Amino acid sequence: MEQEITIKVDGTGHRLTVDTRTTLLDALRERLGITSPKKGCDHGQCGACTILLAGRRINSCLALAVAFEDEEIVTAEGLAEDGGLHPMHRSFIEHDAFQCGYCTPGQIVSAVGMLEEASSGWPSSVTADLDADEIVLADEEIRERMSGNLCRCAAYVNIVSAISETAGGEARR
Amino acid sequence: MKPYRYQRARDIPGAISALAEEPNATFLAGGTNLVDLLKLGVMEPEVLVDVRRLTSDSVEELPDGGVRIGAAVTNSNLAADRTIRSRYPVLSEALLSGASGQLRNLATTGGNLLQHTRCVYWQDTTTPCNKREPGSGCSALEGHNKNHAILGASEHCVATHPSDMAVAMTALDAFVVVQGRNGEHRIPIEELHRLPGDEPWRDTTLEHGELITAVDLPLLDLAANSKYRKVRERASYAFALVSVAAALDVGEDGTVRDVRLALGGVAHKPWRATKAEEALRGEPINKANLRAAADIELEDAELLRDNAFKVPLARNVIVRTLLDLAEGR
Amino acid sequence: MSITTTGRAIGRAVDRIEGPQKVTGTARYAYEHETEYPLYLYPVQSEIARGRVARIDARSAEALPGVVIVITHENAPQLADTHDKELAVLQSDEVAFRGQYVGAVVAESFEVARHAARLVSVVYDEESHDVGLRADRVDLYAPDQLNAGFETDTAEGDVDGALSSAAVTLDETYTTPMEHNNPMEPHTTVAVWDEGDLTLYDSTQGVHTVRRTVARIFGLERDRVRVVAPHVGGGFGSKGLPHANTILTTLAAQMIEGRPIKFALTRQQMFSGVGYRTPTIQRIRLGADEEGRLTAISHDVIELSAKIKEFAEQTASATRTMYATENRRTTHRLAALDLPVPSWMRAPGEAPGMYALEVAMDEMAERCDLDPIEFRTRNEPEVDAETGLPYSSRNLIACLREGAERFGWEGRDPTPRARRDGRWLIGTGVAAAMYPVYRMPGTRARVRSLGEGRYAVEIGAVDIGTGTWTALTQIAADALGVGIGAIELRIGDTNLPSASVAGGSSGITVWGSTIFEAARLFRERHGEDPSEGDTVEAGTPDNPETENYSMSAFGAYFAEARVDEDTGEVRVPRMTGVFAVGQVINAQTARSQFIGGMTMGLGMALHEESLVDERFGHVVNHDFAEYHIPTNADVGEIDVAWIDEEDPHVNPMGSKGIGEIGIVGSPAAVANAVYHATGVRVRDLPITPDKLLR
Numbered sequence A: 001m002e003q004e005i006t007i008k009v010d011g012t013g014h015r016l017t018v019d020t021r022t023t024l025l026d027a028l029r030e031r032l033g034i035t036s037p038k039k040g041c042d043h044g045q046c047g048a049c050t051i052l053l054a055g056r057r058i059n060s061c062l063a064l065a066v067a068f069e070d071e072e073i074v075t076a077e078g079l080a081e082d083g084g085l086h087p088m089h090r091s092f093i094e095h096d097a098f099q100c101g102y103c104t105p106g107q108i109v110s111a112v113g114m115l116e117e118a119s120s121g122w123p124s125s126v127t128a129d130l131d132a133d134e135i136v137l138a139d140e141e142i143r144e145r146m147s148g149n150l151c152r153c154a155a156y157v158n159i160v161s162a163i164s165e166t167a168g169g170e171a172r173r
Numbered sequence B: 001m002k003p004y005r006y007q008r009a010r011d012i013p014g015a016i017s018a019l020a021e022e023p024n025a026t027f028l029a030g031g032t033n034l035v036d037l038l039k040l041g042v043m044e045p046e047v048l049v050d051v052r053r054l055t056s057d058s059v060e061e062l063p064d065g066g067v068r069i070g071a072a073v074t075n076s077n078l079a080a081d082r083t084i085r086s087r088y089p090v091l092s093e094a095l096l097s098g099a100s101g102q103l104r105n106l107a108t109t110g111g112n113l114l115q116h117t118r119c120v121y122w123q124d125t126t127t128p129c130n131k132r133e134p135g136s137g138c139s140a141l142e143g144h145n146k147n148h149a150i151l152g153a154s155e156h157c158v159a160t161h162p163s164d165m166a167v168a169m170t171a172l173d174a175f176v177v178v179q180g181r182n183g184e185h186r187i188p189i190e191e192l193h194r195l196p197g198d199e200p201w202r203d204t205t206l207e208h209g210e211l212i213t214a215v216d217l218p219l220l221d222l223a224a225n226s227k228y229r230k231v232r233e234r235a236s237y238a239f240a241l242v243s244v245a246a247a248l249d250v251g252e253d254g255t256v257r258d259v260r261l262a263l264g265g266v267a268h269k270p271w272r273a274t275k276a277e278e279a280l281r282g283e284p285i286n287k288a289n290l291r292a293a294a295d296i297e298l299e300d301a302e303l304l305r306d307n308a309f310k311v312p313l314a315r316n317v318i319v320r321t322l323l324d325l326a327e328g329r
Numbered sequence C: 001m002s003i004t005t006t007g008r009a010i011g012r013a014v015d016r017i018e019g020p021q022k023v024t025g026t027a028r029y030a031y032e033h034e035t036e037y038p039l040y041l042y043p044v045q046s047e048i049a050r051g052r053v054a055r056i057d058a059r060s061a062e063a064l065p066g067v068v069i070v071i072t073h074e075n076a077p078q079l080a081d082t083h084d085k086e087l088a089v090l091q092s093d094e095v096a097f098r099g100q101y102v103g104a105v106v107a108e109s110f111e112v113a114r115h116a117a118r119l120v121s122v123v124y125d126e127e128s129h130d131v132g133l134r135a136d137r138v139d140l141y142a143p144d145q146l147n148a149g150f151e152t153d154t155a156e157g158d159v160d161g162a163l164s165s166a167a168v169t170l171d172e173t174y175t176t177p178m179e180h181n182n183p184m185e186p187h188t189t190v191a192v193w194d195e196g197d198l199t200l201y202d203s204t205q206g207v208h209t210v211r212r213t214v215a216r217i218f219g220l221e222r223d224r225v226r227v228v229a230p231h232v233g234g235g236f237g238s239k240g241l242p243h244a245n246t247i248l249t250t251l252a253a254q255m256i257e258g259r260p261i262k263f264a265l266t267r268q269q270m271f272s273g274v275g276y277r278t279p280t281i282q283r284i285r286l287g288a289d290e291e292g293r294l295t296a297i298s299h300d301v302i303e304l305s306a307k308i309k310e311f312a313e314q315t316a317s318a319t320r321t322m323y324a325t326e327n328r329r330t331t332h333r334l335a336a337l338d339l340p341v342p343s344w345m346r347a348p349g350e351a352p353g354m355y356a357l358e359v360a361m362d363e364m365a366e367r368c369d370l371d372p373i374e375f376r377t378r379n380e381p382e383v384d385a386e387t388g389l390p391y392s393s394r395n396l397i398a399c400l401r402e403g404a405e406r407f408g409w410e411g412r413d414p415t416p417r418a419r420r421d422g423r424w425l426i427g428t429g430v431a432a433a434m435y436p437v438y439r440m441p442g443t444r445a446r447v448r449s450l451g452e453g454r455y456a457v458e459i460g461a462v463d464i465g466t467g468t469w470t471a472l473t474q475i476a477a478d479a480l481g482v483g484i485g486a487i488e489l490r491i492g493d494t495n496l497p498s499a500s501v502a503g504g505s506s507g508i509t510v511w512g513s514t515i516f517e518a519a520r521l522f523r524e525r526h527g528e529d530p531s532e533g534d535t536v537e538a539g540t541p542d543n544p545e546t547e548n549y550s551m552s553a554f555g556a557y558f559a560e561a562r563v564d565e566d567t568g569e570v571r572v573p574r575m576t577g578v579f580a581v582g583q584v585i586n587a588q589t590a591r592s593q594f595i596g597g598m599t600m601g602l603g604m605a606l607h608e609e610s611l612v613d614e615r616f617g618h619v620v621n622h623d624f625a626e627y628h629i630p631t632n633a634d635v636g637e638i639d640v641a642w643i644d645e646e647d648p649h650v651n652p653m654g655s656k657g658i659g660e661i662g663i664v665g666s667p668a669a670v671a672n673a674v675y676h677a678t679g680v681r682v683r684d685l686p687i688t689p690d691k692l693l694r
Helices: A024-031 A087-094 A104-119 A139-145 A156-172 B012-021 B034-040 B075-080 B082-087 B089-096 B101-106 B109-113 B165-171 B274-280 B287-298 B310-326 C019-024 C110-119 C159-165 C207-218 C244-255 C350-367 C372-378 C396-407 C468-480 C507-526 C587-606 C666-678
Strands: A002-009 A012-019 A050-053 A056-059 A072-074 B005-008 B025-028 B047-050 B059-061 B067-070 B175-180 B183-188 B211-217 B226-231 B242-250 B256-264 C039-045 C051-057 C067-072 C101-107 C121-126 C154-156 C168-176 C188-194 C197-202 C225-228 C261-264 C280-288 C294-306 C328-337 C419-421 C424-436 C444-451 C454-458 C487-490 C535-539 C552-564 C570-580 C637-642
Touching: A002 A024, A012 A024, A024 A050, A024 C110, A050 A104, A056 A104, A056 B101, A087 A104, A087 A156, A087 C019, A104 A139, A104 A156, A104 B101, A104 C019, A139 A156, A156 C587, B012 B025, B012 B047, B012 B175, B012 B211, B059 B082, B067 B082, B075 B082, B075 B089, B075 B101, B075 B109, B082 B089, B089 B165, B089 B226, B089 B242, B109 B165, B109 B211, B165 B226, B165 B242, B165 B256, B226 B310, B242 B310, B256 B274, B256 B310, B274 B287, B287 B310, C039 C110, C039 C244, C051 C101, C067 C110, C067 C244, C101 C110, C101 C244, C159 C280, C159 C294, C168 C350, C188 C244, C197 C207, C197 C244, C207 C225, C207 C244, C244 C261, C280 C350, C294 C350, C350 C372, C350 C424, C350 C587, C350 C666, C372 C396, C372 C424, C396 C424, C396 C552, C396 C570, C396 C637, C424 C666, C444 C507, C454 C468, C468 C487, C468 C507, C507 C535, C552 C587, C552 C666, C570 C587, C570 C666, C587 C637, C587 C666
Parallel strands: A002 A072, B005 B047, B025 B047, C039 C261, C197 C225, C294 C328, C454 C487, C570 C637
Antiparallel strands: A002 A012, A050 A056, A050 A072, B059 B067, B067 B211, B175 B183, B175 B211, B226 B242, B242 B256, C039 C101, C051 C121, C067 C101, C154 C328, C168 C280, C188 C197, C188 C261, C280 C294, C419 C424, C424 C552, C444 C454, C444 C535, C552 C570
């Protein structure tokens, strides 16, 4: 069964007809040729498909396209408004925070979404004081908050330093 | 994945009647578990009725001092809610220990309550499973069953309930607000999930077409001193081997004035440890008493090939969690 | 051989040149190449482990709108070469393992193909299957040789005599489970068959390997087959050889000429048919004298292979050279089972074998009342015991000393369960490792002047995440004596000169040596100021030094383990690795490789285990929710260093290969640290809480 939907991806609107079974991930990759979100497990168990939906990071493999139309989507490709590199992109390159690169766009989108969550004061399961008003993004916090993005090349150590530096940079601004 | 019709109901009564008309229809909320199971072919509905935008997505204080959580509140918003964090920390902690940041942003309160077991045989349509295909047999009984139930299981099913959130809500005496064709009613969360018995395909007591619209947390002062401890092999992003949700009130004389205790990863439903609670009330809080209470709760444990470790594990975590609460850790 | 190790680019920390494409997600992996009007393939997998397909009813699948064809053994074209039973896809009704492809649906969309595959009804004549690996099987056999050409058994001296007269002995059995490589990018092929020409966009560790195999199996001239793989999302050995998925996709393309066929495995499908690490049962016996010198080493391995194709992992190969002794014996025995074919997984042989050996060495050090570093130092060999050759360089002891310094090993109380922090028991462990330098045949490289001082360097190698794009650019720059900006590297395509597989940690050393040779010849023929279009192609030069020296990389690993005494949860807050690998080409990507290998070893120690249900014959925890690899939160601080090692014999760069050495000693270091923390010696991996709870 098919349905017509409208989605806005990285600032551009698209109108397309999709199978009701099509996930946002498959709609982006197969219908719109947007390859930035990756399919690593298709079951919400790896995070390679992470996108921002209405500003929040989600697994696009578990989101049906018909259920999430009209919401704003941002992929790793669209993070920088001018089409160039976002500070998080640059930091990942400088810290060599990836090897094969397959999980990387998902890691980067996730990191950007995660910083937003932390600056909203959201605690994590390693936050010592649940009532704290401000989150201090120590390495332990970054590790826990980024654990929804698996990396088999295991660039985790460098991912943490890449995010930490970017977060520090934003805090200084 | 079989083709299905997708529809958005205009309002809650519309959603309920949509299901009433379709015996093989199901509600869709965040989709984090349902879409997963659709892809595996474990669930094959003909109609999906999207209710994600229908129920409340806010946390409100009730006049009696309790809190009402809308069914559409996402796991991450609920965990971050200021009232929950200060008055019911066990719930925040449980939510934050579950899944990943991305999943918590999609998953809803109602959907989390209704998530299905992670039993590998239930998720694999090529193996027998009484829950998926009544009468076909339970593959876990004699298979890989390290993650399976030690309490309340039956010869038909040894699956466990995977939710962390529901374990915390069980310790908090939560009520689930349900709407059906005959209006709204509230059921204690302990009566929502079932033990498998002879009907392992029934996870909950809900009738077809009943919709969870909210969860009520009653006023519970001791919940401010509460804690969730989840044990898993991996440090994050994994289901519990065993988990404990506990709330404790200790008097100045060092005896237990009141306690709430629930276990995850041990049964087909969040396991309220009433026997242990009973044994502890009025007793001095010390390691020996805690251990004895845990043993009472676990004395009926029935063990499978791979899961005997859950008994000492559950006992140790009960003792440790309550000691930590008693010592203000 | 002329030695050039002091170039300007080699050794520097250069950012990955493909970085911008990878971070934005625009780098194209196999599934993502733009193709017109593609079709989607979804396989039908056998639901029995052994028997025959009696009947297939595909009518309801074929009737589904959007389905183009259902392929089964009844209508599949005959392949030209069916000797390799793993790759003889849909050639008979025989079922050799559960999950084998017994059919495939090709449809206009992924959703339709997946649904239709479930509608294909297959009736089997089931036969009883056998998938259990046990040490007491009566049908264990000795293979003719092991993977990479190693001998099955070795023996020198009198092991039994030495063991019976030894002052200190050890006789323990260690087991490792089945493990799956699980690169993040699923195995993928997009196949286009157009007027006799076949193009494959494949997720592979070797485009030329795929071309050779596919051309042979389909009876095609090699030059009619083009394989393209500019970016590959990890392989770890599982993409080293083509598997059935590539053949199945090509079969479909042959049947539907002109339309691209796309097939990416689901994560679940990656647990049957794209290789895995065999489980092992390893008995180790050690004897030592009063001074802690080894008088006997015996390492007997039992592991599995598949009935349809033999793969014999060289699990005890490192034990043949790692430590000095006069009496040594190693054996390998296989059980051939009704399972998919095991294959390469990062450091096949060394990773499981050195886990066992290095835990045994830790146990033996304790029995000899020696510090484990001192114990290893006392047993350091002077030459390669197997060949009698000297080492081109062997700096294991230097690695152990440097690592001990960085990690803070000195003053360690060897008593188990002696340190704690609240409920956490704390321990530290050390292990050593080696990994051989392999030289794969069949690589050629081409250098072409682009004018204005720029050069194209062409070689059909691939980058599976190891940093090939960057490291070969650095090597080419130094080989030609220009800056890296003057190099345009071209890889990942069979239109480029043949290159060996990205495996065995051999890629950069073999490809780099070949680029050096091509550059040398280019300058010899065309000088420093060539004309645009001047071109030279060269093969890998012989290295006569391989006759004179034994060549291996070495490493030392340190880990701190914290074990919750209430729950048995293990966390590893810090690890140190120090390596002796010759010249490092790119300091940044090399560090990432070491960290990645050590982390994968951490997962091997604590998490990874594929559970085969013997009743059904397949892996039941076949996804990322149940097959646990480390998450970010599982990894603490990892300190990596390498010692300055000049190896003038190994190749023109002086480099030994770094892709695998990182994983080899890591599991044992963690296991030894867990023992030190708890006093519980877990000899079967992974070390999960249930094994530590008492």
